Amino acid sequence: MGRLQKILIPFLGLVLAFCFYSARENFKPEMLKGKRVIVTGASTGIGEQMAYHLARMGAHVLVTARTEAKLQKVVERCRELGAGSARLVSGSMEDMAFAKRVVEAAEAELGGLDMLILNHVGKSYFSYFDGDVRHVQKLLDINFLSYVAMTVSALPMLKQSGGSIVVVSSMAGKVGFPFTVPYSATKFALDGFFSSLRQEFSIQNVNVSITLCILSFIDTENAVRAAADVLLMSPAPKEECALEIIKGGALRQREVYYKYALTKIPLLLRDWAAELLDYLVRQHYHVERPNNSL
Numbered sequence: 335m336g337r338l339q340k341i342l343i344p345f346l347g348l349v350l351a352f353c354f355y356s357a358r359e360n361f362k363p364e365m366l367k368g369k370r371v372i373v374t375g376a377s378t379g380i381g382e383q384m385a386y387h388l389a390r391m392g393a394h395v396l397v398t399a400r401t402e403a404k405l406q407k408v409v410e411r412c413r414e415l416g417a418g419s420a421r422l423v424s425g426s427m428e429d430m431a432f433a434k435r436v437v438e439a440a441e442a443e444l445g446g447l448d449m450l451i452l453n454h455v456g457k458s459y460f461s462y463f464d465g466d467v468r469h470v471q472k473l474l475d476i477n478f479l480s481y482v483a484m485t486v487s488a489l490p491m492l493k494q495s496g497g498s499i500v501v502v503s504s505m506a507g508k509v510g511f512p513f514t515v516p517y518s519a520t521k522f523a524l525d526g527f528f529s530s531l532r533q534e535f536s537i538q539n540v541n542v543s544i545t546l547c548i549l550s551f552i553d554t555e556n557a558v559r560a561a562a563d564v565l566l567m568s569p570a571p572k573e574e575c576a577l578e579i580i581k582g583g584a585l586r587q588r589e590v591y592y593k594y595a596l597t598k599i600p601l602l603l604r605d606w607a608a609e610l611l612d613y614l615v616r617q618h619y620h621v622e623r624p625n626n627s628l
């Protein structure tokens with residue numbers, strides 16, 4: 335009996351600690367009502383869908399991307415869906431001065447910022463690494479450095495509002511995949527930067543949350559066009575993906591995994607059975623037989 339108690343009491347303690355730790359606040363769409371949100375890369379894909387969800391929730395949205403005509407349509411639709419307000423700033427994230435201008439527009443027109451959703455990605459290729467170093471550099475500017483520049487500019491406003499930074503990354507930012515060499519480098523960089531910054535915020539009591547989103551294959555037009563012929567898996571819906579990202583940001587979660595089974599579970603293998611994970615990943619690729627005719 336004595337021995338049983340010795341085991342049972344610590345065990346119950348562990349169960350209670352686990353329940354307490356995992357008792358998360360529930361998401362409610364009202365959490366976003368009246369919030370001032372920037373969504374980058376919002377002219378298409380997941381970013382566009384995030385703008386629509388935020389609009390339905392009554393947020394003030396500022397969308398940005400290069401193509402003004404598409405953004406104009408997104409803004410119109412956001413207004414129809416009930417956004418507190420909707421506006422756009424168009425330009426390219428290759429230019430860090432532009433990244434800063436977007437944040438300044440939020441300050442001037444919204445009077446502050448509650449959530450910064452960093453989502454845009456520059457065009458790349460889904461194929462073997464071609465050795466083009468300039469392309470890697472350009473992609474690092476767009477996919478990584480502009481995220482840093484926007485964060486730096488937005489930080490004073492986010493500190494004031496106790497706001498959130500949401501960084502849209504990928505399984506390719508946690509694990510090496512074939513055909514995503516330059517892209518993957520930019521996404522790994524985001525993890526390094528934002529996970530370190532989160533630690534510093536914690537030490538300095540900075541009340542700004544950082545949510546890193548680890549996504550699997552999503553059915554956006556560009557992704558399907560680039561990869562559907564090669565990947566032996568079906569893409570997940572962009573609408574649901576967009577909602578999960580917003581929920582994670584609003585709940586100030588450290589990371590979002592979507593789809594859970596295709597991200598969180600394979601990641602459990604990463605540190606313990608890396609070769610097995612690499613092998614399983616390759617099984618999901620339909621790669622033409624290498625040309626042996628040399």
Ligand SMILES: NC(=O)C1=CN([C@@H]2O[C@H](COP(=O)(O)OP(=O)(O)OC[C@H]3O[C@@H](n4cnc5c(N)ncnc54)[C@H](OP(=O)(O)O)[C@@H]3O)[C@@H](O)[C@H]2O)C=CC1
Pocket residue numbers: 374375376377378379380381398399400401402404425426427428452453454455456457476502503504505549550551552553554555556557
């Ligand atoms: N779809 C997928 O399978 C996956 C996507 N992700 C991540 O999700 C996020 C969204 O992906 P997805 O919706 O598929 O992407 P899309 O290709 O559909 O959209 C990319 C967005 O970025 C904008 N953009 C492109 N180049 C620039 C630039 N130079 N300056 C400013 N904006 C630019 C595009 O607009 P415009 O051309 O008008 O500038 C567009 O709005 C990305 O961070 C991506 O890495 C992660 C895992 C899987």
Ligand SMILES: CC(C)CCC[C@@H](C)[C@H]1CC[C@H]2[C@@H]3C(=O)C=C4C[C@@H](O)CC[C@]4(C)[C@H]3CC[C@]12C
Pocket residue numbers: 460503504505506511514517549550551556557558560561565596600614615618
């Ligand atoms: C456990 C595994 C089976 C899961 C494998 C998931 C792999 C195959 C998933 C995870 C992340 C995915 C890529 C991604 O992040 C974004 C893009 C950009 C887009 O324009 C072209 C497609 C591309 C390269 C996706 C291709 C498929 C990737 C590598």
